Amino acid sequence: MGIIDKIQTITRQAIHEPKEEDPSKLLGDSIILTQLESVVDWARKYSLFLYPFATACCAMEFMSLGGPKYDLDRFGAALPRFTPRQADLLLVVGTISHKQAPILVKIYNQMTEPKWVMAFGICAVSGGFYDNYATVQGIDTLIPVDVYIPGCPPRPEMVIDGLIKLQEKIAKEKWTDWPKGAAPVVAKS
Amino acid sequence: MKKSNTLKRLTEKFPNSIIETHSFRSDDTAVVKKNDIMEIFTFLRDDPDLLYNFMMDLTAVDYMGDESRFEVVYHLYSLKFNTRIRIKAKVAESECSIDSITSLWASANWFEREVYDLYGIHFNGHPDLRRILMYEDFKGHPLRKDYPIRKRQPLIGPIN
Numbered sequence: 036m037g038i039i040d041k042i043q044t045i046t047r048q049a050i051h052e053p054k055e056e057d058p059s060k061l062l063g064d065s066i067i068l069t070q071l072e073s074v075v076d077w078a079r080k081y082s083l084f085l086y087p088f089a090t091a092c093c094a095m096e097f098m099s100l101g102g103p104k105y106d107l108d109r110f111g112a113a114l115p116r117f118t119p120r121q122a123d124l125l126l127v128v129g130t131i132s133h134k135q136a137p138i139l140v141k142i143y144n145q146m147t148e149p150k151w152v153m154a155f156g157i158c159a160v161s162g163g164f165y166d167n168y169a170t171v172q173g174i175d176t177l178i179p180v181d182v183y184i185p186g187c188p189p190r191p192e193m194v195i196d197g198l199i200k201l202q203e204k205i206a207k208e209k210w211t212d213w214p215k216g217a218a219p220v221v222a223k224s
Numbered sequence: 225m226k227k228s229n230t231l232k233r234l235t236e237k238f239p240n241s242i243i244e245t246h247s248f249r250s251d252d253t254a255v256v257k258k259n260d261i262m263e264i265f266t267f268l269r270d271d272p273d274l275l276y277n278f279m280m281d282l283t284a285v286d287y288m289g290d291e292s293r294f295e296v297v298y299h300l301y302s303l304k305f306n307t308r309i310r311i312k313a314k315v316a317e318s319e320c321s322i323d324s325i326t327s328l329w330a331s332a333n334w335f336e337r338e339v340y341d342l343y344g345i346h347f348n349g350h351p352d353l354r355r356i357l358m359y360e361d362f363k364g365h366p367l368r369k370d371y372p373i374r375k376r377q378p379l380i381g382p383i384n
């Protein structure tokens with residue numbers, strides 16, 4: 036019996052005649068049974084390529100995050116890509132003005148799916164203390180956001196915590212969650 | 225108060241254009257009539273004893289409720305003599321324009337655009353008077369004291 040037939044038989048047994056014994060054990064240590072969805076989610080959550088949309092002071096904290104002390108590399112999110120087409124995690128780091136808003140939307144739309152967005156710092160979350168004529172009152176008025184990290188600027192630990200929460204979220208995703216499509220607003224310029 | 229050399233020269237040269245001067249802790253300031261600024265600036269820049277050749281800053285203030293509402297403020301610096309002077313020109317709201325000094329200092333270009341953008345003061349003879357900080361579709365001038373503080377005009381997206 037070939038290996039494929041063996042897997043099929045055992046899987047069928049596991050589904051139709053469940054036994055006490057873990058069926059995957061019958062295949063030895065060299066084969067793990069799982070769902071494709073969870074393998075893909077597992078791979079995705081540990082290979083986040085960042086696009087830092089860094090506009091203001093929060094970017095300083097982002098730099099320390101990437102440096103050796105806090106080392107985002109440990110969480111599989113190390114490599115900043117400076118083209119949105121190669122990135123899958125958009126980090127909005129800093130204040131977004133209304134004049135910048137079309138650019139942010141364009142960057143978001145240029146990213147290939149699956150993609151996630153992190154609002155880094157209170158400015159990106161809600162406009163922060165810039166309650167004025169120039170500032171977007173939260174980037175979620177423009178694009179969908181997955182994690183919000185408050186703080187002005189947030190401590191690197193908070194960002195790491197946010198990243199881990201995002202990874203937990205990614206781990207629960209279904210095929211049907213994608214594609215999400217373009218941002219709900221239309222950029223004029 | 226003792227008048228500094230520059231202010232003395234200025235009042236002698238333009239007795240009818242200078243509205244007032246002061247020099248608190250040698251912080252030379254002259255308030256001038258807006259129609260005469262070109263001659264005054266040319267003099268300040270080119271006079272061999274003054275040589276205020278560096279236009280450091282150009283901004284404006286809104287004194288809402290005053291007779292002439294706006295004041296355009298210029299800061300000049302003389303690289304040769306290490307001296308500074310501040311020139312203020314009053315601009316009324318009814319006649320909201322002043323001559324552009326871009327022909328004297330090219331560096332004034334963006335400063336004037338900024339003042340135009342945020343205060344709505346027009347600069348006559350400016351080569352390219354467009355908004356610089358806000359976007360073209362923006363209505364009004366946000367640093368005017370009567371601009372509603374909570375007003376939002378997003379370029380795209382829902383109104384916040």
Ligand code: SF4
Nearest residue numbers: 092093129156158187
């Ligand atoms: S949240 Fe604070 S530190 Fe971050 S961009 Fe805004 S003002 Fe700067």
